[in-house]
Amino acid sequence: MTATLIDGKAFAATLRARIATEVAQMKDHGITPGLAVVLVGEDPASQVYVRSKGKMTREVGMNSYEHRLPAETDQDSLLNLITRLNNDPAVNGILVQLPLPKHLDESLVINAIDPAKDVDGFHIQNVGLLATGQKAMVPCTPLGCLMLLRDRLGSLSGKRAVIIGRSNIVGKPMAQLLLRDSATVTIAHSRTENLPALCREADILVAAVGRPKMVKADWIKPGATVIDVGINRTDDGLVGDVDFAAAREVAGAITPVPGGVGPMTIACLLANTLTATARSNGLPDPDGLTP
Numbered sequence: 001m002t003a004t005l006i007d008g009k010a011f012a013a014t015l016r017a018r019i020a021t022e023v024a025q026m027k028d029h030g031i032t033p034g035l036a037v038v039l040v041g042e043d044p045a046s047q048v049y050v051r052s053k054g055k056m057t058r059e060v061g062m063n064s065y066e067h068r069l070p071a072e073t074d075q076d077s078l079l080n081l082i083t084r085l086n087n088d089p090a091v092n093g094i095l096v097q098l099p100l101p102k103h104l105d106e107s108l109v110i111n112a113i114d115p116a117k118d119v120d121g122f123h124i125q126n127v128g129l130l131a132t133g134q135k136a137m138v139p140c141t142p143l144g145c146l147m148l149l150r151d152r153l154g155s156l157s158g159k160r161a162v163i164i165g166r167s168n169i170v171g172k173p174m175a176q177l178l179l180r181d182s183a184t185v186t187i188a189h190s191r192t193e194n195l196p197a198l199c200r201e202a203d204i205l206v207a208a209v210g211r212p213k214m215v216k217a218d219w220i221k222p223g224a225t226v227i228d229v230g231i232n233r234t235d236d237g238l239v240g241d242v243d244f245a246a247a248r249e250v251a252g253a254i255t256p257v258p259g260g261v262g263p264m265t266i267a268c269l270l271a272n273t274l275t276a277t278a279r280s281n282g283l284p285d286p287d288g289l290t291p
């Protein structure tokens with residue numbers, strides 16, 4: 001069996017077009033969503049992502065505010081900028097591109113963002129709201145994975161899901177979202193015993209470890225849906241955490257890298273910015289953009 005390709009690039013383009021329609025309607029009511037993105041330093045991949053975020057923000061009709069700071073920026077200067085953005089009524093969403101240079105305290109910086117403008121969903125308040133099943137801002141990459149999974153499978157209720165990776169950005173929020181949809185969820189990590197056997201039990205396998213081609217074909221239950229969050233730059237180019245060519249002969253559906261989960265991350269950032277704008281203006285959440 002050759003797996004169906006889950007085309008995240010196409011899904012993200014459709015999502016962005018829908019967001020553009022909703023932004024146009026907001027503008028008719030005098031509201032223009034604004035997204036501020038802060039980049040500290042010159043990490044080449046981060047520069048690409050930030051440029052792409054700015055371009056797509058403008059394409060859907062939102063205002064984009066980019067703040068590029070030198071790598072040696074001190075903590076207080078960064079916190080002062082965040083305070084300014086928190087207090088700026090034109091800014092509905094704030095994102096600090098990660099990773100930050102080592103001398104900056106990532107948690108302190110993220111938790112300085114107004115939770116209502118935290119379109120990354122990384123603020124401790126949003127983490128807690130998500131974990132307790134309340135209305136939260138939801139991290140973009142797991143939100144994108146959830147959208148792809150629901151589109152492919154419909155109901156996730158009762159499905160066996162294994163997530164490889166326990167990061168705050170992907171693994172943990174992904175688990176919360178799948179639990180919310182009544183999947184049976186296991187988070188696996190570097191100390192998990194007999195990982196291949198555990199993965200073989202999964203109807204839904206999410207790989208988010210950052211190790212190129214780690215997940216082999218014989219780790220996959222025939223017919224399973226495989227979501228590859230890995231973005232690893234290797235001598236062979238960009239590869240995921242899943243050995244794609246072999247895995248697609250076993251899985252029922254699989255996301256490619258590139259063109260799978262990655263494009264969903266930015267589309268969901270725009271979705272979150274729209275949601276944050278609606279909430280701050282006392283409007284209902286836009287349909288289908290929040291879990």
Ligand SMILES: Nc1nc2c(c(=O)[nH]1)N[C@@H](CN(C=O)c1ccc(C(=O)N[C@@H](CCC(=O)O)C(=O)O)cc1)CN2
Nearest residue numbers: 049096097098099120140141258259260262263265266
């Ligand atoms: N504050 C944040 N920082 C980071 C996040 C995040 O969600 N919030 N996620 C990643 C990077 N990221 C967005 O910031 C991101 C990663 C990948 C893609 C993407 O479209 N990938 C393409 C491949 C692009 C390439 O060639 O590199 C794909 O997979 O098809 C978009 C955004 C870390 N930091």
